[in-house]
Amino acid sequence: MKIGEAARRSGVSAKMIRYYESIGLLAQAARAGNSYRDFDIRDVHDLTFIRRSRDLGFSVDEIRQLLALWRDRSRPSREVKEIAQRHVAEMEARIAHMQEIVGTLRHLADCCAGDARPDCPILGELGGEGEDANGVIADFHVIVGEEGEPSGAARRRLAAFTDD
């Protein structure tokens, strides 16, 4: 079958199929009638495996390991479980971090009248007004870690899981 059908069956876009092939995650597809990749049902299985792993948030690198284990019929299930658990721990750390931020922001928003007046504790906080009184700011400093290193850490962005 051609790439379009493989894409439809696996739920992986043609673009990504080519990409996975290019980075060696998927075996080079056979070629038919010059140019035109030619996929068989096993390719579709691999692609489906890949898509499901992606859906569970595994990175390409983790999927590479999972695929290798999947193909190795004598693998110890321990190895698979470890990958999954490491991934779970990572996600839980992210979740915890995001929840702290949400907590701070909700607190600030709750303290904000949200009307036509200009006073706003959210902007006050961000602008650093009253740099040494008041519990909100103390909380804030704890939450975003502003005691030790002034520039080191915790400053990366959130990305996705949100464009469906």
Next chain:
Amino acid sequence: MKIGEAARRSGVSAKMIRYYESIGLLAQAARAGNSYRDFDIRDVHDLTFIRRSRDLGFSVDEIRQLLALWRDRSRPSREVKEIAQRHVAEMEARIAHMQEIVGTLRHLADCCAGDARPDCPILGELGGEGEDANGVIADFHVIVGEEGEPSGAARRRLAAFTDD
């Protein structure tokens, strides 16, 4: 002061200061003694505002809005509150999605012996074995949304909040 000191004081790397300037988030810095940007205390305040906003997970675009509101002393606090609440809602959606995934993975991992034997429900699930029995798989399909559109959705990656 030069860029290094502004970076130290604000907690924003010199690299990012130049970047923020280049995308117009921060005003063009004054230049002294040929080349060499020359920052004053207000620049440091702006940078600190930016850093704190980043720490709370706001995107550059949101920060742009927040900065404009911060500078506008007659802004209605409603506008700020709306931005914050929209952001909170977004983060909560992401958190919920990640929690679903963590739940699925934990369930699968719990069902996995994690020893030297090769049987592994995690790989079984990813590989799609037993495509139509068994509750685990049913759960899985609900969670990652595999009933309707075969390729449309929910397939983006998680990114960060995790390198501190």
Next chain:
DNA sequence: CTTGACCTTCCCATCATGGGAACCTTTATC
């Protein structure tokens, strides 16, 4: 005058994904 610290600009890489151009092949319709 040299050394080292600091600045400048410019380019490249990340990660997974999509967009689009330029061009070729297959299939369906007249």
Next chain:
DNA sequence: GATAAAGGTTCCCATGATGGGAAGGTCAAG
């Protein structure tokens, strides 16, 4: 058979926020 539509191929570019590093300019202390 000619033509059009659909779908394939490769290649380059963009995303968002950030860091790395090269090549070169500037400044202060020794």
